[in-house]
Amino acid sequence: MGSWFLNAGFLGLGTAALVSAPVIIxxxxxxxxxxxEFAAMEFLLASQQRNRRRILVEQLLLLLLR
Known part of the structure; x- marks a missing residue:
């Protein structure tokens, strides 16, 4: 009675359901x-480009300190 889970069909079906669930979600x-995109997005992207080097240096310093 309790050996139904040993059947390869049920095991394969259960595995497929568990593996595919995160992909479907x-x-x-x-x-x-x-x-x-909104009007100020252009200015935000330009600001991000200007500050990218400074932020990279800060992140590298933090990484070294940790």
């Missing part, structure tokens, strides 16, 4: 949100 969540 990821695909569902991926299409839920849309990227919307």
């Amino acid at each position: 990821h695909l569902i969540n991926r299409y839920r949100f849309r990227r919307v």
Whole structure:
């Protein structure tokens, strides 16, 4: 009676369900949100480009200190 889980069909089906569940959840969540660019995005991207080198140096210093 208790050996039904030893059947390869049930084991394979259960494994496939467990493996595919995170992939399906990821695909569902991926299409839920849309990227919307707004007017200030251009200025934010330019600011990020200007500050990139300083931020990189700060991150490297923090990494060395840790």
